[in-house]
């Protein structure tokens with residue numbers, strides 16, 4: 769797979785794979801932080817009062833606090849991965 773990617777990069781643009789990898793990784797990381805902060809569901813423990821992303825804390829179901837109710841960390845990770853990949857692809861199209 770990696771060898772196949774290297775073959776499509778023109779020899780006069782060896783920096784392209786580095787730039788698009790860094791851009792995709794950076795943007796994916798930023799997207800993960802933003803989506804986590806803005807959309808991810810946060811719960812509060814009814815026993816100890818701590819904020820948690822878990823549905824159970826202190827062996828007791830937590831209560832909804834904020835965020836989109838069905839957006840958990842897994843969904844945030846998928847969104848961030850897709851966003852990073854999209855940026856990486858866009859950069860590759862522009863550079864290659």
Ligand SMILES: [Zn+2]
Nearest residue numbers: 813816825826
């Ligand atoms: Zn607790």
